[in-house]
Amino acid sequence: xxxxSICSTALEFKIPPSDSRKRAVxxxxxxxxxxxxxxxxxxxxxxxxxxxxxRRAIEPQYGLWTLPAGFMEIxxxxxxxxxxxxxxxxxxxxxxxxLYSMIDVPHIQQVHLFFKAELxxxxxxxxxxxxxxxxxxxxxxxxxxxxxxTVHKTLKWFVSEQDTGHYHLHVDVVDxxxxxxxxxx
Amino acid sequence: xxxxSICSTALEFKIPPSDSRKRAVxxxxxxxxxxxxxxxxxxxxxxxxxxxxxRRAIEPQYGLWTLPAGFMEIxxxxxxxxxxxxxxxxxxxxxxxxLYSMIDVPHIQQVHLFFKAELxxxxxxxxxxxxxxxxxxxxxxxxxxxxxxTVHKTLKWFVSEQDTGHYHLHVDVVDxxxxxxxxxx
Numbered sequence: 495x496x497x498x499s500i501c502s503t504a505l506e507f508k509i510p511p512s513d514s515r516k517r518a519v520x521x522x523x524x525x526x527x528x529x530x531x532x533x534x535x536x537x538x539x540x541x542x543x544x545x546x547x548x549r550r551a552i553e554p555q556y557g558l559w560t561l562p563a564g565f566m567e568i569x570x571x572x573x574x575x576x577x578x579x580x581x582x583x584x585x586x587x588x589x590x591x592x593l594y595s596m597i598d599v600p601h602i603q604q605v606h607l608f609f610k611a612e613l614x615x616x617x618x619x620x621x622x623x624x625x626x627x628x629x630x631x632x633x634x635x636x637x638x639x640x641x642x643x644t645v646h647k648t649l650k651w652f653v654s655e656q657d658t659g660h661y662h663l664h665v666d667v668v669d670x671x672x673x674x675x676x677x678x679x
Numbered sequence: 680x681x682x683x684s685i686c687s688t689a690l691e692f693k694i695p696p697s698d699s700r701k702r703a704v705x706x707x708x709x710x711x712x713x714x715x716x717x718x719x720x721x722x723x724x725x726x727x728x729x730x731x732x733x734r735r736a737i738e739p740q741y742g743l744w745t746l747p748a749g750f751m752e753i754x755x756x757x758x759x760x761x762x763x764x765x766x767x768x769x770x771x772x773x774x775x776x777x778l779y780s781m782i783d784v785p786h787i788q789q790v791h792l793f794f795k796a797e798l799x800x801x802x803x804x805x806x807x808x809x810x811x812x813x814x815x816x817x818x819x820x821x822x823x824x825x826x827x828x829t830v831h832k833t834l835k836w837f838v839s840e841q842d843t844g845h846y847h848l849h850v851d852v853v854d855x856x857x858x859x860x861x862x863x864x
Contacts, residue, residue, distance in 0.1 A: 497687035499680045499712070504687075512807060514767075515752065527684070530717045531751050533790060566716050567700065571783035571852050572790060582699075593850050596778065598756035605718060605757060622697060663848055665778050667756050 500525050531603045534644075535575035536563020537611035538652050539588050544629035545649070546613065547636075548583045551625040555641035561608060561648065564623075576609045584627045586618035595651065595664040597644045606644040610652075610661060632656055643673050685710050716788045719829075720760035721748020722796035723837050724773050729814035730834070731798065732821075733768045736810040740826035746793060746833065749808075761794045769812045771803035780836065780849040782829045791829040795837075795846060817841055828858050 498505055498520035505518040510526050518527040538561055539546040547559045562583040566575040573590055580588050588611035595608045620627045630636070632653045640646045647666060655661050683690055683705035690703040695711050703712040723746055724731040732744045747768040751760040758775055765773050773796035780793045805812045815821070817838045825831045832851060840846050 495684045497682060497684050499682050499684045499690075502682035502687045502689075505684075528750065529753055531753055532715045533718060565713065566790075568714055568716055568788045569785055571785050572781070573783075573850075573852075593781065593848065596757070596781075598758075600754055600756050603753045605751075663778065665758075667758075 495527060495529070498523060498525060499527070529603075531600075531605055533566040533572065533575075534563050534604055534606045535566045535572050535579060536561050536606070536608050537576050537580045537588055537590070538594055538608055538648060539580060539584065539586070539611045539613050541613045541616065541629055543656065544631055545635065545652070546584055546586070546618065546627065546629055548620065548624040549626040550623065550641055551620070552623050557625065558639050558641035559636050559645075560641040561645050563606065563608070563645075572607055573609065576607070576611070580611065582621045583624050584618045585621055586616075586627075587614040588612060589614055592661075593663055594661065595644070595648045595666070597647060597664075598667040599644060600667065601670045608644075608648045643668050680712060680714070683708060683710060684712070714788075716785075716790055718751040718757065718760075719748050719789055719791045720751045720757050720764060721746050721791070721793050722761050722765045722773055722775070723779055723793055723833060724765060724769065724771065724796045724798050726798045726801065726814055728841065729816055730820065730837070731769055731771070731803065731812065731814055733805065733809040734811040735808065735826055736805070737808050742810065743824050743826035744821050744830075745826040746830050748791065748793070748830075757792055758794065761792070761796070765796065767806045768809050769803045770806055771801075771812075772799040773797060774799055777846075778848055779846065780829070780833045780851070782832060782849075783852040784829060785852065786855045793829075793833045828853050 495518050501523045503520050503522035506521050507516050549559050562580040564579040591610040594610040597606045618627045651664050680703050686708045688705050688707035691706050692701050734744050747765040749764040776795040779795040782791045803812045836849050
């Protein structure tokens with residue numbers, strides 16, 4: 495970020511009055527350009543014991559498997575975003591069953607939210623961002639071909655809880671140092 | 680947003696290739712300037728039966744009472760942000776006890792997260808953004824002088840669950856049409 499998006503003046507980086515952090519500040523129109531983390535919303539879509547995954551048709555992580563998820567848009571809610579992303583990437587309608595995981599990914603300034611979801615039908619088909627969409631039994635999940643660490647964490651929790659049928663919210667943080675390299679975004 | 684923050688060229692508003700929404704796109708450097716909702720993080724800080732509130736020293740809602748909360752910063756986690764905001768606004772350290780509410784506020788493009796928290800001591804004192812910080816017994820909460828609808832919702836749930844001692848996560852959406860005018864941000 496080099497120029498003011500309001501008036502095009504070159505930005506200065508300094509601590510604004512009554513603040514404690516350096517921000518991009520416009521010396522002309524005085525706008526402070528804050529930068530904040532983004533929210534990624536997605537689902538764990540299930541049909542009986544099986545879980546729906548999408549194989550990515552785009553970078554990053556082309557060809558690897560993921561839960562349907564993407565950036566939350568303005569003027570929508572977290573639940574609307576999760577349903578929309580599932581429809582866009584897997585072509586299928588779901589009914590949400592509660593927030594299942596909230597995972598901070600501070601090294602890329604993101605927070606990932608996954609909702610438990612039930613498929614309303616089996617007429618799924620890959621959207622533009624997916625090569626393939628299919629259901630996996632818990633024992634067949636392609637653990638070594640998953641795209642993202644938050645997907646890996648969420649699926650591990652979910653599969654371990656499928657045995658008991660008791661699901662609960664998981665709040666966690668991605669520790670970059672503890673993450674296998676192939677899983678880092 | 681009128682100019683590219685990377686190269687200062689006047690932006691165009693159009694649907695980028697492989698997208699379905701209008702975005703601010705730079706015709707010169709081709710950067711797509713996405714705009715996404717922001718996260719507000721805060722706490723419900725308790726000491727035995729009492730709840731800590733801060734009286735706002737800044738606009739909006741100057742002079743009204745709020746739970747300590749503010750915008751999540753980059754390079755921090757949601758929990759770190761909630762602890763930081765509590766320290767900045769109330770001058771006190773807390774120990775978090777889990778996510779308590781997640782409330783979408785789509786008309787201002789925000790998602791508010793409140794964590795249950797226990798005060799580690801009683802040496803609180805107002806930061807720059809607070810006129811006053813004090814503990815309230817549930818029956819004394821100033822319901823008609825609360826600053827924000829998400830604070831009102833979270834406190835209502837919390838106080839009603841204090842009777843039973845059984846707290847659970849609340850996921851909700853602010854419905855602008857159903858909100859008393861004085862509570863709208």
